[in-house]
Amino acid sequence: MTRRTIGSWAVMTLGVLYFFLPLLATFEFSLRYRRGVYSFEAYRIVLGDPRFHETFLYSTLLALATIVVGVLLVVPTAYWIQLRLPRLRPTVEFITLLPLVIPAIVLVFGYLRIYNSSSILPMTANDRTTDLLLMFSYVTLAMPYMYRAVDAGLRAIDVRTLTEAAQSLGASWGTILLRVILPNVQVAVLSGAFLTFAIVIGEFTMASLLDRPAFGPYLQLIGANRAYEPAALAVITFAITWGCMALIQVLGRRAPGKTAGAH
Amino acid sequence: MGLLEISGLQKKFALSTAVEHFELDVARGEFVSFLGPSGCGKTTTLRMIAGFETPSAGAIRIDGVDITRRPPNRRNVGMVFQSYALFPNMTVADNVGFGLKVAKKPSAEIGPRVQEMLELIKLPALGSRYPYQLSGGQQQRVALARALAIQPKVLLLDEPLSALDAKIRVSLRNEIRAIQRKLGITTIYVTHDQEEALSLSDRIVVMRDGRVEQIGTPFEIYNFPRTGFVASFVGTLSILRGQVVDPGRGAIAIDGQEILASEGLAGARAGEVRSVALRPEIVSLHEPAGSGNRMRGTVEDVDFLGSIVRIRVRFGENAVSLDTFNNPNATPPQPGQAVTVSFPREAVLVLEGPATG
Numbered sequence: 001m002t003r004r005t006i007g008s009w010a011v012m013t014l015g016v017l018y019f020f021l022p023l024l025a026t027f028e029f030s031l032r033y034r035r036g037v038y039s040f041e042a043y044r045i046v047l048g049d050p051r052f053h054e055t056f057l058y059s060t061l062l063a064l065a066t067i068v069v070g071v072l073l074v075v076p077t078a079y080w081i082q083l084r085l086p087r088l089r090p091t092v093e094f095i096t097l098l099p100l101v102i103p104a105i106v107l108v109f110g111y112l113r114i115y116n117s118s119s120i121l122p123m124t125a126n127d128r129t130t131d132l133l134l135m136f137s138y139v140t141l142a143m144p145y146m147y148r149a150v151d152a153g154l155r156a157i158d159v160r161t162l163t164e165a166a167q168s169l170g171a172s173w174g175t176i177l178l179r180v181i182l183p184n185v186q187v188a189v190l191s192g193a194f195l196t197f198a199i200v201i202g203e204f205t206m207a208s209l210l211d212r213p214a215f216g217p218y219l220q221l222i223g224a225n226r227a228y229e230p231a232a233l234a235v236i237t238f239a240i241t242w243g244c245m246a247l248i249q250v251l252g253r254r255a256p257g258k259t260a261g262a263h
Numbered sequence: 264m265g266l267l268e269i270s271g272l273q274k275k276f277a278l279s280t281a282v283e284h285f286e287l288d289v290a291r292g293e294f295v296s297f298l299g300p301s302g303c304g305k306t307t308t309l310r311m312i313a314g315f316e317t318p319s320a321g322a323i324r325i326d327g328v329d330i331t332r333r334p335p336n337r338r339n340v341g342m343v344f345q346s347y348a349l350f351p352n353m354t355v356a357d358n359v360g361f362g363l364k365v366a367k368k369p370s371a372e373i374g375p376r377v378q379e380m381l382e383l384i385k386l387p388a389l390g391s392r393y394p395y396q397l398s399g400g401q402q403q404r405v406a407l408a409r410a411l412a413i414q415p416k417v418l419l420l421d422e423p424l425s426a427l428d429a430k431i432r433v434s435l436r437n438e439i440r441a442i443q444r445k446l447g448i449t450t451i452y453v454t455h456d457q458e459e460a461l462s463l464s465d466r467i468v469v470m471r472d473g474r475v476e477q478i479g480t481p482f483e484i485y486n487f488p489r490t491g492f493v494a495s496f497v498g499t500l501s502i503l504r505g506q507v508v509d510p511g512r513g514a515i516a517i518d519g520q521e522i523l524a525s526e527g528l529a530g531a532r533a534g535e536v537r538s539v540a541l542r543p544e545i546v547s548l549h550e551p552a553g554s555g556n557r558m559r560g561t562v563e564d565v566d567f568l569g570s571i572v573r574i575r576v577r578f579g580e581n582a583v584s585l586d587t588f589n590n591p592n593a594t595p596p597q598p599g600q601a602v603t604v605s606f607p608r609e610a611v612l613v614l615e616g617p618a619t620g
Contacts (some may be wrong), residue, residue, distance in 0.1 A: 089335035158346060164315055165348035165406075167335040169362035169413060179361075
């Protein structure tokens, strides 16, 4: 083994220890609910808590709605910019990056100011419209990830020629988007969707300030009042996020048209 | 009246004019090639016929119907692209059947039609493959089948062979021509390859800087180019500049040596500088039979091209290339050697307009 290889392994080992030791420690701590023995008691309590089910279901539904609205907004926009308005790309990229620059707390105060119960559009007047407002705020939060994923997918295919080929075969814009473009950026859209899911499932600020029963505020509540359950919840949340990442990888490998042709 | 009529077509972009005064009538079943160098406007013209570019002026009619402003998906025009443009998410059969599905044809009709098209392109067993599993030549054949499946009134091909290697290009070229003849489909073919245009077309439109230079059959374009550009772009030609001596006799002096042209000097004035062109295969090192032209010069260069030996002979400011068949028993002349070249007066192509450059 050369010195260089040993150095690479040492850096790799340090990196793995840095990332995994805290997680291992958290996992180990989550198993100590019963004195003197390791058990999954904390997990049993968390998974048996009706508030866990309610908040997780609520956040999952909200994440799915966010993904649907995000895809409907981002895919046609990114497609049109690639096809007809490439000069607008820097402007749109800047706009989509804004949610990363503006803190969520600023965004949510902005929403509360514009959409409060005494405004022209009182979206916080009842629970359903507040859910809608929260969903739209998640669309904004997930925009940088969704836009980038879709844009990268569109850049990987020859959007213009595929569009023209479909047009010459009689396809309308709707058919082109649904049957030609979307299937070919499917992996990119799914990547964006899983990233969106991971963001929404743990988001705290917006849900808390809009006073909605989401999973993020539940995590905070448990974390403030219990000892072992927050560690179990942290491990569960990690597992969900990693599950999403693994799905992105699996679907990425399965995508049609990925292998180079025999020219 | 042609099936495809193009009149006064023009395309202007912000800073340039891509196509100007384009006029063309294409008969039903005719194979017409647009030939020219990059940037001559041939692809822009094709894209206007397909509907991907909106003309700044002029009209396009198919079967007498004005389609100038009609969207591309309502023109019934099939298109084959240089980059194949097969849908990567669909199998070969789905690609070929795409246009038929979009047109909401019944499944009972789509299946047999797809199979018929796959047999036409000689790939009947590859329907279930994905585009990435095919070679470039196979992909382009599928693209052709896809464009033909919808039975378009006009088939447009935009440099379809450019991305393929030389051997496949020749075989696919022959296949395209055979399919076109079999189906009798009106075809417009864009290429910058003169050999492709000459071998495939019923007529060729030679373009330069957005304008039509000449329209004619391959025989006319090759043997009787009207301008210096057509002469130099199509085939190998030697262009010589000379001074008109006697337009009545067709006499012109090249570097002080008088030659005779059979036609093309009508209307020219004595003393005027004009260009003439000579094909290398028509010039020989032998003495002329009868009243042919002869010129004395010096061998400048000898290129061995296999079956042909190309010899360049300089007279002064002008030079001419001539081709002789390779003969292992005869040594070709050496550079610096004085020779006499000859050619019939009918072979002297007097180009339009005064010589430039």
